[in-house]
Amino acid sequence: MRPMADRSIFRELRRGAVRDYAWLAAAGTGAVLLALGIALGEPAKIFEKATAICLQCIGIG
Amino acid sequence: MSERRTIVQALSTLLTNGYVKGFVTGNIYTGPLKHVCVPTLNCYSCPGALCACPVGAVQVVLAGGGGFDPTAPHTIWTKLSGILSGAPVFVIGFLTLIAAFVGRASCGWLCPFGWFQDLVHRIPVPFTKRGGGPRLLHYLKYLILVGMVVLMPLFVVDSFGFSEPYFCKLVCPAGTLEGGLLLPILQPDLRGMLGKLFAWKVSLLVLLIGLMTAFRRPFCNWLCPLGAWFGPFNRVSLYRLEFDENKCVQCGLCVKSCPSGLDPVRECDSADCVRCLDCGRVCPKQAIAVRGPGLASAATPHPNDAVPPAATGNVH
Numbered sequence: 001m002r003p004m005a006d007r008s009i010f011r012e013l014r015r016g017a018v019r020d021y022a023w024l025a026a027a028g029t030g031a032v033l034l035a036l037g038i039a040l041g042e043p044a045k046i047f048e049k050a051t052a053i054c055l056q057c058i059g060i061g
Numbered sequence: 062m063s064e065r066r067t068i069v070q071a072l073s074t075l076l077t078n079g080y081v082k083g084f085v086t087g088n089i090y091t092g093p094l095k096h097v098c099v100p101t102l103n104c105y106s107c108p109g110a111l112c113a114c115p116v117g118a119v120q121v122v123l124a125g126g127g128g129f130d131p132t133a134p135h136t137i138w139t140k141l142s143g144i145l146s147g148a149p150v151f152v153i154g155f156l157t158l159i160a161a162f163v164g165r166a167s168c169g170w171l172c173p174f175g176w177f178q179d180l181v182h183r184i185p186v187p188f189t190k191r192g193g194g195p196r197l198l199h200y201l202k203y204l205i206l207v208g209m210v211v212l213m214p215l216f217v218v219d220s221f222g223f224s225e226p227y228f229c230k231l232v233c234p235a236g237t238l239e240g241g242l243l244l245p246i247l248q249p250d251l252r253g254m255l256g257k258l259f260a261w262k263v264s265l266l267v268l269l270i271g272l273m274t275a276f277r278r279p280f281c282n283w284l285c286p287l288g289a290w291f292g293p294f295n296r297v298s299l300y301r302l303e304f305d306e307n308k309c310v311q312c313g314l315c316v317k318s319c320p321s322g323l324d325p326v327r328e329c330d331s332a333d334c335v336r337c338l339d340c341g342r343v344c345p346k347q348a349i350a351v352r353g354p355g356l357a358s359a360a361t362p363h364p365n366d367a368v369p370p371a372a373t374g375n376v377h
Contacts, residue, residue, distance in 0.1 A: 022297035023161045030158030037151020042122060043096035046152070049121040050105040050113040051091040056230035057106045057117065058241035059259035060251065 063342055066169070070176035076111075077101065077173060078239070083108030087247025098152055100159045101172035102287050104229075107239035108247060115152050116210060116233070116287050120226035122149035124214035156287075160294035164301060168281055168288055169320070169335030174235040175281055179320055181273040193322025194276045198283040199333055205232065206286035228286060230258070234269050237262040277322040282333055292332030300353035302329040302341070308348035315340035315349060325349055 037043070077099050080090040090111055098115040105113045125147065159167060168175050182190070193199065209228040218224045229236050241262055245251045272279040281288050295301060304326055315325040318339040323331055325340040329349060341349040350356075 019297055023294075023299040026157055026161035026294060026297065027299075030154045030156075030161055033150040033154025034158060035154070037149070037154055040150065042149065042151035045122055045125060046098070046113050046118045047093075047096045049125075050095040050118070051089070053089055053244065054104075054106045054117065054226070054229060054236075054240070055254075056225055056258075057104055057233065057236040058244050058251075059230075059237060059262040060254045060256070 063339055066337055069170050073171040074173040074176060077103045078107055078109035079111050080109045087244060098155060100167040102174050102235045102285060104236040104239040106236065108243055115156055117226055117229050118152045119149045119210055120214045120228060122147060123211065124224035124226060156290055160291045160298060162299045164295035164298035164336055165288060165291040165334060166336035168291060169337035175278065178273050178278045178280060181270055182277055184274050186274045191276050193282045193333060194279060201283050202285055202289040205284055206289040210286045232284065234266040234280060237266045277320050281335060282321060295332055295334055296330045300351055303350055303352045304329045305348045308346040310346055312345060314343045318343045
């Protein structure tokens with residue numbers, strides 16, 4: 001059984017490592033979702049809506 | 062407010078709204094750039110907008126029903142399967158990718174409406190200017206993100222299974238400013254269609270402008286769903302702020318400079334921080350620094366390495 005001080009150091013290190021590499025997980029997830037969205041044709045859906053005046057957006061409707 | 066950031070904000074506003082012809086004719090841009098989003102709140106119904114707004118895009122994808130079959134019985138299961146096949150993964154992926162690298166920096170450096178708030182806050186007023194406002198209001202933006210941007214377009218539907226972009230319709234002041242006020246001026250036909258909704262949106266914009274003079278970035282801090290998405294990534298993004306308590310002389314200059322009204326010493330990775338880096342720039346000891354690959358030390362250091370004479374009070 002490790003002493004209490006050791007355990008808290010390990011906990012801190014683990015927390016630091018999670019914080020240091022969480023961006024990588026987020027970036028990877030983002031890239032996968034981005035590619036999936038392109039494959040599913042989502043930009044075309046956005047294009048269709050964004051090229052017509054959104055009446056709700058401007059306060060009509 | 063740093064001059065360099067002001068220049069970047071101005072350039073970003075010009076670039077994202079660079080369709081000059083739209084401001085003359087009143088017709089919006091319909092070219093291929095509208096397939097993609099900007100990482101800021103910029104209404105795609107603005108006559109000059111070149112790209113789509115991510116918040117609007119999330120709502121229209123969800124509101125469009127996705128793979129939801131309107132003829133099928135309206136059960137939770139049919140709705141959920143519709144959500145899965147019609148989820149706005151492209152926009153979420155794009156926003157997550159940006160946030161993974163720089164957290165909420167696009168709010169501080171690129172967002173046209175953020176810049177607008179910074180400018181309005183500089184207007185001199187006869188009362189004392191305040192910081193970021195009541196802490197409880199800062200949680201409102203998460204409710205708006207979940208409630209108005211995700212749940213309402215999904216579940217408040219008409220008989221055909223289609224919905225509306227409720228945040229754009231009921232709240233978004235950027236849409237009112239960039240599209241709602243400009244388009245009826247440029248297109249006389251639209252003026253006859255203005256009614257109670259328009260009056261509500263203009264009133265909300267006027268109220269927010271009033272609040273902007275007193276508080277720092279009230280829309281970003283309290284209401285912006287895009288900031289609510291980016292904010293939590295501040296803690297883990299590749300480039301993030303770090304505070305060195307050994308260097309701090311507690312001069313309080315960082316608190317005075319923060320456009321979000323935060324105390325950077327205690328909240329340097331707060332979800333409300335827009336990563337403007339003004340705190341690091343004004344810090345005489347470089348106690349607040351951007352950490353990340355390729356960066357040896359802090360944000361741009363203050364020209365004088367001594368504590369300015371005006372900064373002797375201890376505010377912490």
